[in-house]
Amino acid sequence: MKIPKAWWLGIGEMQVMLAPRHRPPSRRPLWIIILVSLVCVSLIGAYVYPPRQHTPCYLFSSSVCSPLKQWLPPAPARVFTDDEIAARVVIKDILDIPNIQSKNPKIAFMFLTPGRLPFEKLWEKFFRGHEGRFSIYVHASKERPEHESPLFMNRDIRSEKVSWGKITMVDAEKRLLANALLDTDNQHFVLLSDSCVPLHDFDYVYSYLMDINISFIDCFEDPGPHGAGRYSDHMLPEIEKKDWRKGAQWFSMKRQHALIVLADTLYYLKFKHFCKPGMEGRNCYADEHYLPTFFHMIDPSGIANWSVTHVDWSEGKWHPRAYRAQDVTFELLKNITSIDESMHVTSDAKKEVQRKPCLWNGLKRPCYLFARKFYPETLDNLMQYFSNYTSM
Numbered sequence: 062m063k064i065p066k067a068w069w070l071g072i073g074e075m076q077v078m079l080a081p082r083h084r085p086p087s088r089r090p091l092w093i094i095i096l097v098s099l100v101c102v103s104l105i106g107a108y109v110y111p112p113r114q115h116t117p118c119y120l121f122s123s124s125v126c127s128p129l130k131q132w133l134p135p136a137p138a139r140v141f142t143d144d145e146i147a148a149r150v151v152i153k154d155i156l157d158i159p160n161i162q163s164k165n166p167k168i169a170f171m172f173l174t175p176g177r178l179p180f181e182k183l184w185e186k187f188f189r190g191h192e193g194r195f196s197i198y199v200h201a202s203k204e205r206p207e208h209e210s211p212l213f214m215n216r217d218i219r220s221e222k223v224s225w226g227k228i229t230m231v232d233a234e235k236r237l238l239a240n241a242l243l244d245t246d247n248q249h250f251v252l253l254s255d256s257c258v259p260l261h262d263f264d265y266v267y268s269y270l271m272d273i274n275i276s277f278i279d280c281f282e283d284p285g286p287h288g289a290g291r292y293s294d295h296m297l298p299e300i301e302k303k304d305w306r307k308g309a310q311w312f313s314m315k316r317q318h319a320l321i322v323l324a325d326t327l328y329y330l331k332f333k334h335f336c337k338p339g340m341e342g343r344n345c346y347a348d349e350h351y352l353p354t355f356f357h358m359i360d361p362s363g364i365a366n367w368s369v370t371h372v373d374w375s376e377g378k379w380h381p382r383a384y385r386a387q388d389v390t391f392e393l394l395k396n397i398t399s400i401d402e403s404m405h406v407t408s409d410a411k412k413e414v415q416r417k418p419c420l421w422n423g424l425k426r427p428c429y430l431f432a433r434k435f436y437p438e439t440l441d442n443l444m445q446y447f448s449n450y451t452s453m
């Protein structure tokens with residue numbers, strides 16, 4: 062910060078010196094010009110050989126930096142900070158751990174809910190007959206729910222309050238992961254909400270998630286105000302704007318990725334401190350950006366870039382479409398289960414629609430295993446159609 066200030070003062074002084082014309086010529090202007098040139102040279106030096114821990118543009122506002130960028134050679138790759146090197150070593154080794162060979166591999170179904178789970182009966186239908194291949198965890202952030210299904214009884218974990226859009230949401234996700242990781246048979250971890258319902262039968266879901274090496278974490282680049290517009294320079298040097306990503310929070314992840322999420326403090330703290338509602342006059346929601354950005358940075362080919370939980374944003378409102386009893390028909394469920402392209406829409410004026418085929422181990426397959434948001438009143442219809450739509 063000192064260098065640009067001195068440079069400014071130099072100009073200022075020079076103008077002051079030149080202004081009074083009647084003064085006898087002094088040698089000072091030349092002096093200052095030399096000084097200014099020296100400062101310029103050191104600026105260029107600082108650009109070409111940036112000090113550790115800082116990117117050159119970190120020192121200056123981007124408007125000063127961009128003209129420099131045009132005539133200087135590209136900056137060398139950034140030197141990692143101590144914390145980054147430590148984080149990357151840990152992450153790399155966890156990624157390289159072969160899967161624990163469990164005799165009895167299970168999927169952890171982690172429910173993040175304020176209280177009651179209106180679809181327990183439906184989930185029971187989904188789970189019945191598959192005992193030993195799943196485990197259930199419930200994080201109830203407002204009130205301890207009364208469970209209707211015995212499968213959900215005594216599955217509540219110690220929970221804390223969750224505020225919408227705040228880091229407490231990510232904390233709850235981590236709390237669920239930690240509890241589920243305690244059971245070494247759990248190999249895949251699915252985050253679900255109280256308004257989520259299953260779209261396929263258990264065997265289909267089990268093989269879809271277990272017979273693949275990747276995590277289904279939603280991730281896309283949105284140049285608009287609800288994407289890149291939420292980025293803060295405070296995240297530098299570790300998180301650069303080019304790596305900033307967005308995605309729905311409803312993930313499913315493999316065990317190595319779950320471990321990495323718990324091992325991470327460096328990137329997590331950046332989001333905790335600099336991605337929150339009201340940050341610098343804008344709203345940033347850590348649950349929509351932390352995992353997409355983090356996994357995009359550390360293991361981009363290890364994530365599918367779409368979430369296996371369907372949600373309908375096509376109405377273009379602040380909240381996704383929520384289904385009422387009369388909406389839930391066999392045709393609706395058939396429609397959702399047959400979608401085989403993921404879709405993302407940018408939040409800029411262009412509203413660009415990005416469509417990608419859902420490739421599962423290289424094959425185009427239906428994208429979704431679960432769907433939200435369903436009102437509790439849809440339970441009867443869902444129960445009625447369950448065997449039909451899940452067997453498609």
Ligand SMILES: *[C@@H]1O[C@H](CO)[C@@H](O)[C@H](O)[C@H]1NC(C)=O
Pocket residue numbers: 272273274
């Ligand atoms: C999973 O990854 C390992 C190593 O990266 C690879 O050898 C194996 O074939 C992969 N399995 C699947 C199902 O993709």
Ligand SMILES: *[C@@H]1O[C@H](CO)[C@@H](O)[C@H](O)[C@H]1NC(C)=O
Pocket residue numbers: 275357361362363364365366
């Ligand atoms: C997800 O997107 C990244 C680029 O952002 C890409 O490198 C990666 O291959 C994608 N994942 C899959 C499974 O295609």
Ligand SMILES: *[C@@H]1O[C@H](CO)[C@@H](O)[C@H](O)[C@H]1NC(C)=O
Pocket residue numbers: 390392393396
């Ligand atoms: C199902 O999809 C078809 C074709 O996209 C559409 O015309 C129809 O309205 C959809 N039905 C429901 C109930 O969403």
Ligand SMILES: *[C@@H]1O[C@H](CO)[C@@H](O)[C@H](O)[C@H]1NC(C)=O
Pocket residue numbers: 391445446449
């Ligand atoms: C389910 O499918 C069967 C066979 O296709 C059909 O006879 C039955 O009416 C369907 N049930 C409902 C509730 O749609």
